[in-house]
Amino acid sequence: MKRFEAHASQGSVRYGDEVIRYLLRRQPGRKSSRIAIHVDPDGRVLVDASESASDVQVGAAVRARARWIHGHVTSIRLRVAHVLPREYVSGESLLYLGRRYRLKVTTTIGGAKGVRFRGGYVEVVVQKRNPSVVQAALTDWYRARAKAVLSAQLEKLSASLRWVGSPPPVRFQTMKVQWGSCSPAGRLTLNPHLIKAPRECIDYVLLHELCHLKEHNHGKKFYRLLDMHMPRWQKTKTRLDDLAEDLLNI
Ligand SMILES: [Zn+2]
Structure with a gap:
């Protein structure tokens, strides 16, 4: 070059x-x-x-x-x-399951710290108003929400697919360019940032990985399987691709 x-x-x-x-x-x-x-x-x-x-x-x-x-x-x-860099201050917007919420940062001295929904807000309660502390609290919260919501949805989808006996083992790992992957042994890896995406996009990623339990490569049979269970997956994939930059901006 x-x-x-x-x-x-x-x-x-x-x-x-x-x-x-x-x-x-x-x-x-x-x-x-x-x-x-x-x-x-x-x-x-x-x-x-x-x-x-x-x-x-x-x-x-x-x-x-x-x-x-x-x-x-x-x-x-x-x-x-x-896509501006985040500052982790009140008023900033956050994504969760495809919806935007406002961030509200409040401080406490002896009270309970953590993250919770409050009205239309995601409230982060911290001891000190420090962006990196707020960021860490949010990262933990997103990961916990991803584990709970994505695992439950994986279980639900698995039950509806004949080739999936029981929900596959899954781990959560932040990845830069991938939403999910499936190992040859049938173990799934999911990106916790996926919890920010709309539910139909989550279903698309989960279904894609579940199809890999039957068809390991991206051959014709794989796409036939995907088409059969989500005929409009290409539209959903485009929607997810368009959102990617926003979803990965922690
Ligand atoms: Zn794939």
């Missing part, structure tokens, strides 16, 4: 009232005459072209896809603006 970046130059094209700026990477070894355009996760527009492509050709290729690029970059900007 570095080698190619050395040949990079800046370019721009107009799109309505906007200017799309891009980084053009000349790739000496590139065989294809196709000009490839990507938008990276930070919203940078990268254009890969062979040495032989002219600047006019590159500009035309970017202009031809300007609408797509603009839409993509805009949605990344919105997402970045939306």
